Amino acid sequence: MLMPSNLQKLLLGVSLSCLASSHAVTNSLDSNYKIDVHSHVVPSIWKEELISAGYPVKNGTLYTDGFPVPDWTLDSHIGTMNSLGVNYTTISVSAPGVFFLKEAQKAKSLARSINLLLHSYTQDYPTRLGALCLLPLPFVDEAIEELKFCLDTLGFVGIGLFTNANGTYLGDSTLDPIFSALETRNASVFVHPAAPGCTSVALGHPIPMTEYPFDTVRAIENLLLTGRRAQYPNIKMIFAHGGGAIPFLATRIAGMASLPSLGGLSVPESLAQLAGYYFDTAASTSAIQLAALKSFVGADQIVTGSDYPYVPLSQVKPALSAIEGNGDFTTAEMDRINNQNALAIFPRIIDALKLK
Numbered sequence: 001m002l003m004p005s006n007l008q009k010l011l012l013g014v015s016l017s018c019l020a021s022s023h024a025v026t027n028s029l030d031s032n033y034k035i036d037v038h039s040h041v042v043p044s045i046w047k048e049e050l051i052s053a054g055y056p057v058k059n060g061t062l063y064t065d066g067f068p069v070p071d072w073t074l075d076s077h078i079g080t081m082n083s084l085g086v087n088y089t090t091i092s093v094s095a096p097g098v099f100f101l102k103e104a105q106k107a108k109s110l111a112r113s114i115n116l117l118l119h120s121y122t123q124d125y126p127t128r129l130g131a132l133c134l135l136p137l138p139f140v141d142e143a144i145e146e147l148k149f150c151l152d153t154l155g156f157v158g159i160g161l162f163t164n165a166n167g168t169y170l171g172d173s174t175l176d177p178i179f180s181a182l183e184t185r186n187a188s189v190f191v192h193p194a195a196p197g198c199t200s201v202a203l204g205h206p207i208p209m210t211e212y213p214f215d216t217v218r219a220i221e222n223l224l225l226t227g228r229r230a231q232y233p234n235i236k237m238i239f240a241h242g243g244g245a246i247p248f249l250a251t252r253i254a255g256m257a258s259l260p261s262l263g264g265l266s267v268p269e270s271l272a273q274l275a276g277y278y279f280d281t282a283a284s285t286s287a288i289q290l291a292a293l294k295s296f297v298g299a300d301q302i303v304t305g306s307d308y309p310y311v312p313l314s315q316v317k318p319a320l321s322a323i324e325g326n327g328d329f330t331t332a333e334m335d336r337i338n339n340q341n342a343l344a345i346f347p348r349i350i351d352a353l354k355l356k
C-alpha cells in the first residue's frame with residue numbers, strides 16, 4: 001500500500017484478508033483505460049413485467065421506487081461509453097431486479113431471460129461489456145441454480161446482488177447457501193441498493209435519494225452484526241455509491257457494537273470488516289465524498305462507477321472527469337481507480353481482454 005488511509009493506520013495489524021490480492025494484477029493497460037463497474041441495462045421484457053406488476057406509468061414514463069426508469073438501448077449504451085471514454089463496463093439490472101415477482105417460477109424465468117440477454121450483449125461486444133448475473137432472490141434454490149448457470153455455463157464476470165430482496169437482507173441466514181457458493185467459486189459481487197423493507201420511511205420522496213444509500217449501510221451493518229462477513233471473508237464485494245453513508249457511520253457502528261450489552265465486538269475488527277469492501281464512485285464524486293472515501297479505504301478499494309443510464313450522460317461526464325481533481329488522486333492512484341482494482345476484483349475481465 002502506498003499511502004495508508006487513516007483507517008488503515010488505525011487498524012495496523014488487523015488483516016484485511018478479503019483484499020489481500022488486490023495488487024496481484026500486472027498488465028499492459030494504460031492508466032487511463034476506464035472500467036465502469038456500475039452501469040445498467042433496461043431490457044423491454046423487464047419493463048413490461050414491471051408494468052404488469054403494477055409499477056406506475058406517468059405521462060408515458062415508468063417509475064420504480066419513485067424514480068423514472070430511463071429509455072435504454074444497447075447502441076446508446078455503447079455510444080455513451082464512447083463519449084465518456086469508458087473502455088469496458090460491467091452491466092447489471094437495477095432495483096427491483098426480479099424480487100417484485102411473488103412466484104419463484106416467474107422470478108426465475110424472468111431472471112433467466114434477462115441473463116440470456118445480458119449474455120448476448122457481451123457476445124456482441126466481448127471487449128467492451130461483461131455481465132453481472134441477476135439472481136431470483138429471495139428464492140434461494142432458484143437463485144443457486146441461476147448463479148451456477150451464469151458463472152459456470154455462461155462465464156459471466158460476476159454476480160449482481162441487492163442490499164435486500166423484498167426485505168431479505170445480505171447477512172440473513174437464509175442466504176448462506178448463496179454466500180457459500182460464491183466463496184467456493186471465488187466469485188465477485190456487485191451490490192446495488194434497493195428500497196428498504198419498509199418504504200414509508202422515505203416520507204413519499206423518491207426512494208433512491210436517501211433510502212438507497214441508507215440501505216447500503218443497513219446491509220453492510222447486517223453483514224457485520226450477523227457474523228456473516230466474518231464467516232465469508234474472501235468474497236470480493238463492491239458496494240455502490242461510495243458505500244452510501246458508511247464512511248461517515250462506520251466508527252459509530254463499530255463503537256456501539258463494542259458495548260458489552262450490544263455484542264461486545266472488537267472495534268478494530270469491526271472497522272476492518274466495515275471497510276473490507278470495494279466502493280464505486282457513482283454519484284459520489286464530490287470533494288467531500290471522495291475525501292471521506294479516501295480516508296476510509298484509500299485508492300486501493302475505490303472503483304469507477306457511472307450509474308448510466310439512471311444518471312444521464314450529461315451528469316456522468318463531468319462526474320467522471322472530476323474524480324482525479326476532487327479526490328486529489330495521483331496518477332498511480334487513478335490507475336487503480338480506473339482499471340487495476342476492477343481487474344483484481346473480476347479476473348475474468350483479464351481473460352476477456354486477453355491481458356495475460
Ligand SMILES: *[C@@H]1O[C@H](CO)[C@@H](O)[C@H](O)[C@H]1NC(C)=O
Pocket residue numbers: 059060
Ligand atoms: C410529458 O411528456 C411530454 C413528452 O415527453 C413532455 O414534453 C412533458 O413535459 C411531460 N409532462 C410532464 C408533466 O412531465
Ligand SMILES: *[C@@H]1O[C@H](CO)[C@@H](O)[C@H](O)[C@H]1NC(C)=O
Pocket residue numbers: 032033034082085086087
Ligand atoms: C480506451 O478508451 C479511450 C477513450 O475512448 C481510447 O482512446 C483508448 O484507445 C481505449 N483503449 C483501448 C485499449 O481500447
Ligand SMILES: *[C@@H]1O[C@H](CO)[C@@H](O)[C@H](O)[C@H]1NC(C)=O
Pocket residue numbers: 099100101102103138166167
Ligand atoms: C414480499 O414481502 C411481503 C411482505 O413480507 C410479502 O407479502 C410478499 O409476498 C413478498 N413477496 C415475495 C416475492 O416474496
Ligand SMILES: *[C@@H]1O[C@H](CO)[C@@H](O)[C@H](O)[C@H]1NC(C)=O
Pocket residue numbers: 021184185186
Ligand atoms: C480462489 O482463490 C484462492 C486464492 O487466490 C486460490 O488459492 C483458489 O485456488 C481459488 N479457487 C478457485 C475455485 O478459483
